[in-house]
Amino acid sequence: MTPQKLVLHWLKGRLSAADLAWLEEKSTLLATGAADKDVYTAYSSALRHSGKAPLELAPADLDSAQAASPGWDPSDWTCEQAARVALLLALPPGSKSSQLMDRVYQTADVGEAVALQKAIAVLGHPEGHMARARDGIRSNIQSVFEAVTVRNPYPAMHFDALGWNQMVTKTFFVGVPLHLVVGLDRRVNPDLARILNDLAHERWAADRPFSPELWRCVGPHADARALEDLKKVLNTGTPLEQRAAALALHASPRTEAARIIYTHPELAEAAQTGALTWERLYDGE
Amino acid sequence: MANNPKRYIDPHIHMVSRTTDDYTAMAAAGIVAVIEPAFWVGQPRTELGTFKDYFSSIVGFERFRASQFGIKHYCTIGLNSKEANNEALAEEVMDLIPRFAGKEGVVAIGEIGFDEMTAAEEKYFRIQLDMAKELDLPVMIHTPHRNKKVGTSRSMDICIEHGLSPARVVIDHNNEETAKEVLDRGFWTAFTIYPKTKMGNKRMVDIARRYGSERIIADSSADWGISDALAVPKTANLMLEEGIPEATVNAICYGNAILAYGQSGQFNEKDWLDMVRPDLTQEFAGNSLLRGGGPENPDLSRLIV
Numbered sequence: 001m002t003p004q005k006l007v008l009h010w011l012k013g014r015l016s017a018a019d020l021a022w023l024e025e026k027s028t029l030l031a032t033g034a035a036d037k038d039v040y041t042a043y044s045s046a047l048r049h050s051g052k053a054p055l056e057l058a059p060a061d062l063d064s065a066q067a068a069s070p071g072w073d074p075s076d077w078t079c080e081q082a083a084r085v086a087l088l089l090a091l092p093p094g095s096k097s098s099q100l101m102d103r104v105y106q107t108a109d110v111g112e113a114v115a116l117q118k119a120i121a122v123l124g125h126p127e128g129h130m131a132r133a134r135d136g137i138r139s140n141i142q143s144v145f146e147a148v149t150v151r152n153p154y155p156a157m158h159f160d161a162l163g164w165n166q167m168v169t170k171t172f173f174v175g176v177p178l179h180l181v182v183g184l185d186r187r188v189n190p191d192l193a194r195i196l197n198d199l200a201h202e203r204w205a206a207d208r209p210f211s212p213e214l215w216r217c218v219g220p221h222a223d224a225r226a227l228e229d230l231k232k233v234l235n236t237g238t239p240l241e242q243r244a245a246a247l248a249l250h251a252s253p254r255t256e257a258a259r260i261i262y263t264h265p266e267l268a269e270a271a272q273t274g275a276l277t278w279e280r281l282y283d284g285e
Numbered sequence: 286m287a288n289n290p291k292r293y294i295d296p297h298i299h300m301v302s303r304t305t306d307d308y309t310a311m312a313a314a315g316i317v318a319v320i321e322p323a324f325w326v327g328q329p330r331t332e333l334g335t336f337k338d339y340f341s342s343i344v345g346f347e348r349f350r351a352s353q354f355g356i357k358h359y360c361t362i363g364l365n366s367k368e369a370n371n372e373a374l375a376e377e378v379m380d381l382i383p384r385f386a387g388k389e390g391v392v393a394i395g396e397i398g399f400d401e402m403t404a405a406e407e408k409y410f411r412i413q414l415d416m417a418k419e420l421d422l423p424v425m426i427h428t429p430h431r432n433k434k435v436g437t438s439r440s441m442d443i444c445i446e447h448g449l450s451p452a453r454v455v456i457d458h459n460n461e462e463t464a465k466e467v468l469d470r471g472f473w474t475a476f477t478i479y480p481k482t483k484m485g486n487k488r489m490v491d492i493a494r495r496y497g498s499e500r501i502i503a504d505s506s507a508d509w510g511i512s513d514a515l516a517v518p519k520t521a522n523l524m525l526e527e528g529i530p531e532a533t534v535n536a537i538c539y540g541n542a543i544l545a546y547g548q549s550g551q552f553n554e555k556d557w558l559d560m561v562r563p564d565l566t567q568e569f570a571g572n573s574l575l576r577g578g579g580p581e582n583p584d585l586s587r588l589i590v
């Protein structure tokens with residue numbers, strides 16, 4: 001099933017027949033060429049027909065999402081977002097539509113901006129959404145930033161290193177859990193490792209805490225300074241920080257890393273066997 | 286409408302001009318929801334794009350800013366009377382308004398009305414009244430500072446002429462001179478507590494004593510000028526102290542705003558009662574919506590920042 005059919009299918013059980021009919025009618029209108037004004041008002045009015053209830057998709061629905069579009073994870077979507085995305089998916093993919101979406105985004109309220117950013121996970125013509133997605137990363141509105149960053153495959157698939165590193169680094173400033181970022185381990189790089197290692201030093205100097213998930217991006221590209229830092233965290237950190245250090249060291253290809261981690265055999269083994277993972281880092285906290 | 290613990294609504298305040306200290310103090314004083322009417326920003330706008338970005342900010346960033354303090358932010362959309370006098374620009378703004386008026390949390394067309402009572406002001410006032418009717422939204426009317434009595438009467442006449450029900454129109458910035466006519470004609474009657482130029486809150490106590498609470502609303506209209514973002518809770522406290530019944534105070538400072546603007550379908554008590562309120566005392570919660578911890582504490586005795 002196409003993403004659009006899938007979204008409408010999910011809404012079928014959740015919207016009244018009249019509201020669904022409205023959405024289908026507007027989708028057809030947008031697919032066949034509507035005036036800008038009609039797109040703006042349809043996109044804005046969608047909420048009045050959808051409500052804001054969570055979609056609460058079943059595991060089978062999430063599998064269908066993955067099958068329809070790789071990396072698509074609508075597990076936290078609401079009916080509002082689904083309805084708005086259905087309209088965006090109706091627009092014929094191409095630069096004309098993505099420019100129209102830019103204009104919708106310019107005057108978007110918070111809920112509209114969030115749905116637009118979540119939509120890039122499934123919209124065609126990905127290059128047409130780049131500037132808007134990068135703009136979402138600059139947003140100080142938490143929910144807009146999270147719409148790009150969390151459970152959204154677009155950044156890992158399409159951002160260049162500068163944009164990607166900026167996004168990942170900002171998660172530590174605004175408090176987005178790193179394990180919700182899609183494609184993280186695929187996109188680690190030496191620059192990002194250095195930027196985040198610098199950030200750790202800044203926070204230590206200021207005596208301010210930071211999420212130990214930071215070490216996840218440092219481990220695979222750890223240099224001599226990073227290994228020293230990880231050794232320190234492994235020996236003197238809180239249990240949570242120690243687990244993070246162990247995982248980071250485990251991900252380093254350097255033999256020195258292996259030597260450090262084996263000073264804590266139980267953590268080394270947990271990382272080795274998969275009993276300890278980044279996803280389970282906070283278990284027991 | 287039960288109201289315990291004390292909750293207040295400021296149904297007219299220009300938060301884009303206020304600081305985070307104001308938000309902190311407002312939340313602490315019990316303000317749970319605000320309405321930000323689109324208005325003049327002090328410096329006249331000369332480009333359509335400035336209007337567009339201003340409207341976007343009151344449905345976007347300002348909404349987010351308020352949410353950080355547990356305050357639900359709503360707005361009205363409209364072309365104010367002063368800037369209606371730039372006709373070429375006003376004409377373009379008319380095309381922009383429908384693009385915003387249907388958005389979430391837009392509770393009225395406003396604030397519109399008269400400033401100098403020029404022909405241009407009247408023209409765009411009338412166009413926007415028709416829009417409100419078509420969009421099925423309430424209207425918030427700004428009454429002029431100068432020639433207020435005539436301006437207020439005339440504003441109501443024009444609303445009636447355009448077929449608007451007084452029950453869907455809020456006339457704002459009233460005083461002792463205008464109150465009776467506005468109430469008698471069935472319009473919502475709002476009073477701006479604005480120490481120097483409009484109403485002081487002692488005068489508001491007298492209004493409550495004289496007229497009770499039916500269709501009466503208090504607001505701060507706090508903006509970029511000298512004004513008080515806590516005017517509504519302060520007025521409520523003063524009224525209680527002066528022996529105004531609690532139900533009257535509750536209606537004037539909370540309940541009536543819900544009745545008036547709730548007619549938009551966009552202003553529901555449930556929105557703020559269900560709102561997740563941030564713990565403003567939290568220093569670090571893996572969640573620094575509030576960069577670096579909580580809002581700045583204006584308490585000078587707390588020296589460590």
Ligand SMILES: [Zn+2]
Binds near residue numbers: 297322324396
């Ligand atoms: Zn005002």
